[in-house]
Amino acid sequence: MVIHIKSDDKLLIKIEELEKKFAEFTKMKKGIDPKKESVKIIFIYLVMGSLWITLSDRLAAQLFEDVRTLALFSTWKGWLYVLVTGWIFYGIIFKSLVLYRDSIVIIYNNYEELSSAHEELIGIEEELSEKYDELEQSYHKLSLSDQKYKLAVDGAKDGIWEWDIKEDRYLFSEKWLKYCGYDPWQIKNTIDGWKGLLHPEDADEAERTLKEYLNSGNGGYQNIYRIRCAEGSYKTILSKGVCIWDEEGNPVRMAGSHTDITQQMMLQESLREEKEFSDNVIKESAVIIMLLSLEGEILRFNDFARGITGYADEEIKGKKVFELFPRNKQDKIKGLYREIITGENANSIEEKIITKNNKAVDVLWSFSPLHDNVGNTRGIILNGTDITERKEMERRLYHAAYYDELTQLPNRAMFNFKVEEKLSEIKGTNDQMALLYLDIDNFKHINEIYGYIVGDELLRYVASVLSHTVSSEGITARLSGDEFIVSMEGIKGVDDVIDQINEINYCLSKPWIHNGQEFYINISCGVAIYPKDGDNLGTLLKRADLAVFSAKEQGKNSYCLFAEEMEDKSKKYMEMDNMLRKAILGNEFTLHYQPQVDATNGKIKKLEALIRWNHPERGFISPEEFIPIAEQTGHIEAIGEWVVEEACRQIKSWKGKGITTPKVSINLSSTMLSRQGISEKSIETINRSIQNVDVEFEITETAILTNEKNVLKALDIMKKNGITIALDDFGTGYSSLNHLQNLPIDVLKIDSSFLMNIHKSDKEKSLYESVIQLAHSLELEVVAEGVETKEQVEFLKENKCDTLQGYYFSRPLPPDKAEVIIANGFIKI
Structure with a gap:
């Protein structure tokens, strides 16, 4: 605090003058000693008098010899001495008296000045006393303020710094050093010491900011930089301060505070990143984002909203959002909007909007209230996701889930849903419903012969016929493969069902032409009627399936x-x-062997291996009973492999006994022949024990037609490896006679059904004769199956049939009995 006193400058000048004069007087006082001065004067007087008398007497004695003259000279000499000394004493006394007088005047004047100064000093004393009291109060206040400041500084993370620029002394407060983990001796108290604590990335900018401030000559200093702590980490600080410049504008001293703003900067950076992220999300997001007023006015919107709606800023800004929706939906949206504002509704909705070019876009909308500081709703944030593709995908998924992709008919799931729904409606009434289970006959053969593309086209054709033929009240669906199902609602009885089946058959009886080729389509149908055959869908489907099987x-x-x-x-x-x-796991099967004899001499040429099943509980089970089921269930493959292995084992056994063993003929099913690698596996099985020439494989026409490409490939491999191929049951399949010339076969076995009828008509005989002749023309061995009478033997011999087989010669025999007849080698014809 500075204390101001009235007229203090003039009084100080007076006091300074008085001090100077007092110093002169003091000096003069010290230089004047009365006793000394008096002795000095008397000494001078005595010296002068002595010199004067002595010198003047000697001079007079030399000059005057006359006593009278000498006496007169001495008188005048005495008066001259008196005059000279009198004048000298006059000067001395005059000077002393003048000095005394001046001293008196000065002392008097100074007394008056001192008296005046004394009075002023008394006033100053009183004023100083008042100022002292004020100073005491101010000091007390200052002490309290200093305490508060100290508490504030200690309570905050702020530190104090000071920089004496001229002396290059830079000081940190003890609290700040402690806060940063430093001891005072660890810090170099210069501006370079401060620079050494700066983060390398911040140093240049921090120094530039300081330099610009020092050059500015005024204002406050503020700088943000990172400073290194003792353990090596960095704190971001806000440095504030002020500078004092001299009269020439040079910075002299700076002081200020350091505030740790690391957390604030991290928060600020986090907020900046979050805002940048939010801005980018809003800008780049493929979502409609709009800010709406409480009245539904569009205030702001993102780029995606512009792209979807097709409106420019000036066209959509200020527009009511309800106008984007179809007219018949706007009232609904307005009501929903009011509920959202009041907090009654926060659900998302799916609703179309109409774009500028009048295109409908499916959008999933969600509404988020925007609140002010006190929680009042001040607007709505509207988010909209374009779900047009999703809706289309849902439609496709729905179609894929409930409709057959190939035929576009409802699939099993849709059929079940619709029929279950209908059954629930008619339950407890007298209404009837029929399920027609449809299966295309021989469809598998079409697929295998002509390929799946043709098969698919045929399925589409059948689906189209069914869709146009079946009543619109019913449902036509594709279950799988070549299986279709039809529901007939509101039928009065079985006659309605039969009429519908006949109509379907009639429509399908016309040939389907594909690439110039005609296909005749036959369908097997099984029928189950509600409620007679079942009161639920599961039972009805099961029984319709059983019916189609029958x-x-x-x-x-x-x-x-x-x-x-x-x-x-x-x-x-x-x-x-x-x-x-x-049976397969328990090895319940056995092989019996039926001989094939030469028609000319009865020599046993071959044996056909025929499977037999002696069940431990049921006894003998005919192959006609279990083979079809084995083919349907897939067990035929395992059974077929066992037959090949067992036949080869038996041949090896007979040969081991030295028995001349004829070729053994083994039947291969269509399933085995269709399987990839069957020929290689069969050859491998044969070669493990016997030779390929010891075996003949029998196949049927149906087996070839099942998968002609794979079957023919397998047959070619077998034939090239020395295995003969026989075509079994010729005449019961679907091939033309001309087809024989393209088959890699060696033997033609005519089905027994032809031989059974030769005695009935000449026509049957001629047909049989023709087949033998045709086979011979193709250089094929002919085997007649089912020979049972002498008459048949004679007929076959007359027509030069090569080989005969049947009960006339022998029934199929177990291995031990077959061993006996092959040991003989012949059977009597």
Whole structure:
């Protein structure tokens, strides 16, 4: 604090003058000693008098000899001495008196000045006393303020710094050093010491900011930089301060504070990143984002909203959001908007908007209230996701889930849903419903012969016929493969069902032409009627399936109504399936061998290996009973492999006994022949024990047609490896006679059904004769199956049939009995 006193400058000048004069007087006082000065004067007087008398007497004695003259000279000499000394004493006394007088005047004047100064000093003393009291109060206040400041500084993370620029002394407060983990001796108290603590990335900018401030000559200093702590980490600080410049504008001293703003900067950076992220999300997001007023006015919107709606800024800004929706939906949206503002509704909705070019876009909308500081809703943030593609995908997924991709008919899931729904409606009423289970006959052969592309086209054709033929009240669906199902609603009885089946058959009876080739389509149909055949969908489907199975057994291209005995048959089928599994694992099968003899001399040329099953509980089970089921269930492959292995083992056994063994003919099923690698595997099995020439494989026409490409490839490999091929049951398949010339076969076995009828008409005989002649023309061996009478033997011999087989010669024999006849080598004809 500075204390101001009135007229203090003049008083100080007076006091300074008085001090100077007092110093002169003091000096003069010290230089004047009265006693000394008096002795000095008397000494001078005595010296002068002595010199004067002595010198003047000697001079007079020399000059005057006359006593009178000498006396007169001495008188005048005495007066002259008095005059001279009198004048000298006058000067001395005059000077002393003047000095005394001046001293008196000065002392008097100074006394008056001192008296005046004394009075002023008394006033100053009183004023100083008042100022002292004020100073005490101010000091007390300053002490309290200093305490508060110290508490504030200590309570905050701020530190104090000071820089004496001229002396290059830079000081940190003890608190700040401690805060940064330093001891005072660790810090160099110069500006270079401060620079050494700066982060390398911040140093240049921090120094530039300081330099610019020092050059500015005024204002406050503020700088942000990172400073290194003792453990090596950095704190971001805000440095503030002020500078004092001299009269020439040179900076003299700076002081200020350091505030740790590391957390604030991290928060600020986090907020900046979050804002940048939010801005980028809003800008780049493929979502409609709009800020709406409470009245629904569009205030702001993002680029995606512009792109979707097609509106420019000036066209959409200020527009009510409700105007984007279809007219018939706007009232609904307004009501929903009011509920959102009041907090009654926060659900998302799916609703179309109409773009500028009048295109409808499916959008999933969500509304988020925007609140002010006190929680009042001040606007709505509207988010919209373009779900047009999703809706299209949902439609596709729905179609894929409930419709068949190939035929576009409803699939099993959709059929089940619709029929279940209808059954619930008519439950408890007298209404009836029929399910027609449809299966295309021989479709597998079409696929294998002509390829799946043709098969798919045929399925589309059948689906189209069914869709146009079946009543619109019913449902037509594709279950799988070549299986279709039709529901007939509101039928009055079985006659309505039969009429519908006949209409379907009629429409499909016309040939389907594809690439110039005609295809005749036959369908087997099984029927189950609600509620007679079942009161739920599962039962009806199961029984319709059983019915179609029975229809196929009846000869295909027919229909069959469900009957109770079908379930018994189905149970037997399942039982047979289980029995076959156990038979394969339990080695319950055996092979019997039936000889094939030379028609000219009865020599045994070959043996046909025929499978037999002696069940431990049921006894003998005919192949006609279990082979079809084995083919349907897939067990035929395992059985076929066992037959090949067992036949080879038996041949090896007979040869080991030295018995001349004829070629053994083994039947291969269509399933085995269709499998990739069957020829190689069969050859490998044969070669493990015998030679390829010891075996002949029999196949049927149906087996070839099942998968002609794979079958023919397998047959070619077998034939090239020395295995002969026989075409079994010729005449029961679907091939023309001309087809024979393209088959890699060596033997033609005519089905026994032809031989059974030769005695009935000449026509049958001629047909049989023609087949033998045709086979011979193709250089094929002919085997007649089912020979049972002498008459048949004679007929076959007359027509030069090569080989005969049948019960006339021998039934199929077990290995031990077959061994006896092959040891003989001949059978009497």
